[in-house]
Amino acid sequence: MFCWYNINTQIATEILKLGLEVINTIAALKMLLQPRKLAKQKIALVPTMGALHKGHVSLIKIAQQNADIVVCSIFVNPTQFTDPKDLEKYPRPLEHDIEMLQEAGCDYVFMPSVKEMYPVQEHWHIDLGNAEFLLEGEFRKGHYQGVTQIVKKLLDAVEPDMAFFGQKDFQQVLMIRNMAAHFDLSLQIISCPIIREDDGLAMSSRNIHLSPVDRKNALVLSRALQYVKDHFEHDSIADLLKEATRMINVTEGVALDYFTIADPETLLPEDDKNAKHLVALVAAKVGETRLIDNMMLN
Ligand SMILES: Nc1ncnc2c1ncn2[C@@H]1O[C@H](COP(=O)(O)OP(=O)(O)OP(=O)(O)O)[C@@H](O)[C@H]1O
Ligand SMILES: CC(C)(CO)[C@@H](O)C(=O)[O-]
Numbered sequence: 485m486f487c488w489y490n491i492n493t494q495i496a497t498e499i500l501k502l503g504l505e506v507i508n509t510i511a512a513l514k515m516l517l518q519p520r521k522l523a524k525q526k527i528a529l530v531p532t533m534g535a536l537h538k539g540h541v542s543l544i545k546i547a548q549q550n551a552d553i554v555v556c557s558i559f560v561n562p563t564q565f566t567d568p569k570d571l572e573k574y575p576r577p578l579e580h581d582i583e584m585l586q587e588a589g590c591d592y593v594f595m596p597s598v599k600e601m602y603p604v605q606e607h608w609h610i611d612l613g614n615a616e617f618l619l620e621g622e623f624r625k626g627h628y629q630g631v632t633q634i635v636k637k638l639l640d641a642v643e644p645d646m647a648f649f650g651q652k653d654f655q656q657v658l659m660i661r662n663m664a665a666h667f668d669l670s671l672q673i674i675s676c677p678i679i680r681e682d683d684g685l686a687m688s689s690r691n692i693h694l695s696p697v698d699r700k701n702a703l704v705l706s707r708a709l710q711y712v713k714d715h716f717e718h719d720s721i722a723d724l725l726k727e728a729t730r731m732i733n734v735t736e737g738v739a740l741d742y743f744t745i746a747d748p749e750t751l752l753p754e755d756d757k758n759a760k761h762l763v764a765l766v767a768a769k770v771g772e773t774r775l776i777d778n779m780m781l782n
């Protein structure tokens with residue numbers, strides 16, 4: 485059986501020739517990064533679960549502009565999946581990912597096994613604040629404990645000066661910032677803009693599961709967000725929510741989990757349009773695929 489974590493030697497050799505180093509263990513990673521750290525080079529981490537697309541590449545490019553060395557991790561983290569079927573079918577196109585990272589000029593890719601990251605069973609539970617239980621936290625209970633658990637392990641392995649995350653996973657960035665505050669970590673956590681397809685759909689690894697009909701229907705999510713942004717000046721929050729949810733609910737094959745206009749720090753619903761910052765966030769199942777998206781409104 486082809487094993488995702490064991491890179492075949494031929495591919496590994498090709499990769500080394502092209503300058504991208506593929507590392508599977510924390511010990512090897514630390515050894516490779518040590519001289520870089522001694523030379524005071526700035527190290528950036530871009531954590532991913534693979535199935536890379538232009539959204540991931542944009543994080544790598546931003547990281548390159550801010551650091552000397554960019555490490556991208558690819559690890560499909562089992563502890564953040566609340567639906568075993570979602571984990572099982574998560575896309576794992578290894579060779580394609582390696583090619584994208586080479587092309588992007590990434591320096592190191594860290595692709596550990598599950599055993600490497602979780603050598604023993606362990607308990608993880610930290611206080612992430614009330615926002616942990618809202619939105620994604622309500623629909624994927626325990627998800628952010630799993631996300632922060634693996635991100636802390638990756639940060640411990642790489643010890644980067646900065647880590648880059650996409651704003652597409654808006655709540656995730658907030659949770660990771662809260663985890664970093666919990667452990668008093670001093671690294672910079674940088675949130676990067678959402679990269680979209682030409683028609684507005686937010687890029688996501690799970691888009692690969694969309695059938696052609698789903699793909700068309702999925703557009704209603706970014707359209708509803710854009711509607712809210714475009715009408716924000718003149719309409720009340722209640723009217724904006726009403727129209728956005730209507731747009732989604734009339735789209736066949738799309739089942740809405742939530743559409744909210746919220747405070748970006750607390751994620752609590754906000755009905756005061758004069759609030760300094762507001763974000764609209766949406767999650768829905770499109771066919772069998774659950775997608776999320778968001779847009780800052782002011
Ligand atoms: N369209 C995008 N624009 C910017 N950043 C993105 C985009 N999609 C994902 N990212 C970021 O890339 C990082 C790795 O995400 P991940 O590997 O889970 O990909 P994904 O596309 O979010 O996949 P999925 O949502 O299906 O899990 C995260 O910080 C995520 O926010
Ligand atoms: C941050 C992350 C890599 C942790 O597994 C994941 O949640 C993701 O890809 O967004």
Ligand code: BAL
Pocket residue numbers: 564565653656
């Ligand atoms: N991109 C967020 C990771 C997840 O959905 O599990």
